[in-house]
Amino acid sequence: MLLELTNVEVVYSDVILVLKGVNLSVAEGHIVALLGANGAGKTTTLKAISGLLRSEDGEVTSGSIQFQGVPIHTEEPQNLVRRGLVQVVEGRRILPHMTVEQNLLVGSKVLKDRAERRQVLDKVYGYFPKLVNLRARVSGYLSGGEQQMLVIGRALMARPRLILLDEPSLGLAPMIVTEIFELVESLRRQEGIAFLVVEQNANVALAVADHGYVMENGRIVLYGTGPELRENEDIKEFYLGMSISGHGKSFKDVKHYKRRKRWLG
């Protein structure tokens, strides 16, 4: 396994228990979707893996996280990036006053020299041809879709083996979301990069995912292959249902509520 989490518990500020024993794994070159309601602990899971948790006063208190067979839960983010594990954080965090190319270059911290940087940069521009014309633009003024491309491109600059992608579809038009997931798929196919994708838009995510996990309240409550999850009644109602019908289902539906309870228990 490329990445393996066993019984991971995370506590914020020494008291707030957010992850209550998460088990999850990502195989080399796979795309894995992590679904779940708001506040379920998806972002926390990603941060626990990438080591960003500590800068927010969070801590992995038990369980183990292994990347390429090595425990990493005490590792600094910079060493993880060097080993090929990069997180693309939630909310398209471009560096707004820097140009597009500067943004990309910042991501290439782990590369050896200028020549290597050039080479990887060209490759990234190959995947995101739109960015070529924007390279000298101040990135704060890019459109949301362009910014999302930029942050993914920036993560690629570190030549990762695994990218943790947090809600890439947030606030983007369906067309762009499809485009982004197609890109994810082709990066996996051509570069062999594995992805762990957190996504609210389950439909799009499961279309490309090999496996998926559903999280509730800091626990994994459902696991399956992409197609299995797409056929699952619960998923249909809670996630796909919402995104298809366009407005959320009411909790008055008792059956619905019971099924939800079953998950939680």
Next chain:
Amino acid sequence: MTLPGGVHAETYAQDRALIRTPWQWLWFAAFVAVLLLLPFLRPGGAVGIATVIGITLIAVLGLQLTSGCAGQINMGQSAFMGVGAYAAGALAVHLHWSFLMTIPIGGISAAVFGAVFGLAALRIKGFYLALTTIAAQYIFTFAMLKLPKEWFGQSEGLRMDPAVLGSFAFDTDNRIYYLVLAFAALMTYGAWGLMRSRTGRAFIAVRDNDNAAEVIGINVFYYKTLAFFIGAFYAGVAGALWAYYVRYVQADQFTLWLSVWYVGMLIVGGMGSILGAIVGTVVIRLLQELITVVGPQITDLLPTLGGQFVFAAMNMLLGGLIIVFVIFEPRGLVHRWNIVKESYRIWPFPH
């Protein structure tokens, strides 16, 4: 807030009361008695020190309102104090007004000067604001030294007669002490009331998040200006009292360095509470006094250190103290004391 065991508020008034138990009443009464009797208990030096502490306390209370409660960093408190001193001084010297008039007017003059920076706070935020208030210092010094000599005496400053009430002159250390004590008590009570009022709560909302405050309908512009206005008013009153105490006003008495110290007192005492302002002022002023007393003795023992050693040591000690406090106890001495008290109260069963 933590309550002493067995004390329960049965009415809203009780819940808001400052003093809750008979013991607290006793301590409070003893404290007041000591303050009132101080000139008889410890005549001489102690009275002078207490007077300076009282004046400083008023300025620091003002800073507590502006910075601690409303969250607007202010490095111009000493300049605001200077404005109050000069305003009161000029009115007393040229127009022979009573101190009952000049002290409030000194306060208001400073408040108006301070409010200008409150207006700036609407646009300027964070570090930029803190640094803008430093401009107050430079503008104040320049103005006082350059305005016509007939007004503020330029570099010669203003020499003042003692404050008089009828035929009673506040011309001895003891008399001026009582005057300062009265003002300090009044201003402390005022600050206490203010913090518990609507205004106080609005200040805290503005401090915690001015965007959110705006959304829930708090007029951020008004409250930021008001925070500077009130804080500077306190400084102005303190300055005016200072003028009557030393009976001499000169721009060099009100330095940026002094403002820095006021901020330091807040940090050590604790931001955001009246008690924090009091504790910080008293502790740091007493430490300063202690060092001026002990310093010369050390210098006598080790003459190589030189006379300036005292001043230097004081800076090192207090600068170090501030750093340590920010790092280890950002909420100040009062907070630490509460923790100690709490663990004592529930000892030996901490859980």
Next chain:
Amino acid sequence: MTSLLSQVANGALTGLLYALVAMSFVIIYRSARVFNFAQGEIVVVGAFLVWTLMSAFDLPVWAAVPLALLASVLLGVLIERVILRSLVGEELFAFVMVTIGLLIFIRGVVLVAWGPEVRFFPAVLPMAAVKVGALVFDRAMVIGGALTLVVAAAMSWFFNRTQLGLEMTAVAEDHQTALSLGIPVTRSIAVAWGISGLLSTVAAIIFLNGKGMTFLASDIGFAALPVALLAGLESIGGVVLGGLIVGIALGLASYFLDPIFNGGVAAVFPFVIMVIVLLIRPTGLFGWKTIERI
């Protein structure tokens, strides 16, 4: 006429010196988002280091200056490691407070170590005046002005073109994002403090060359403050322009206003310009505006 020109030209040189000190603020602010109130004191420490090595230890210039520069880099890094490091993630207020504490503390250390006496700062740079036509300049200031321009160009290049510099700019933008990209944030900040310490000592040498000095030379820290703010706390190039603007305005103000006020305008005028500029542009002329779309 010559006297007006001379006032303006010398004002511009003073402005450039302020810009150099301001740069030492800006470099820290850019990476750590901390405004270091103690910067003036660090300038003084640098000055005393040079003085000690040259006057007390009798080292030659070529040994003393590099040693002092090295020591000031270490001082910057030390401050970051010991004090600022433990405050990562704290609120703005904590940083204001801690650098104020540092200001008081360092002044104490300076007084304990070197005392309040007036010392004669060695002439590291040549003293002979520079004459251009009828204008007369202090040679150290001319060299300093040129040096400021060179340093600013070098810093601009560093922060925009080199990998380390880009990483430091990224840290300035957003600590969390920088961290997620594998950039060691605390190390970047330590580097910034080091560079800033170095610039402070350079500024001290130019400012005090061949003059008498006391611990009060730290006032230059506050004098340079309007330049940093007027320019905006993120822009290196902007600081140079800000320095020139303030300097030239200062020259003009001294020429026209000093006769009216009997001197002393130079001390207050930069602050007045600063307040006016900030009221119009709250993040300075060239500072980073918050980009609203996100």
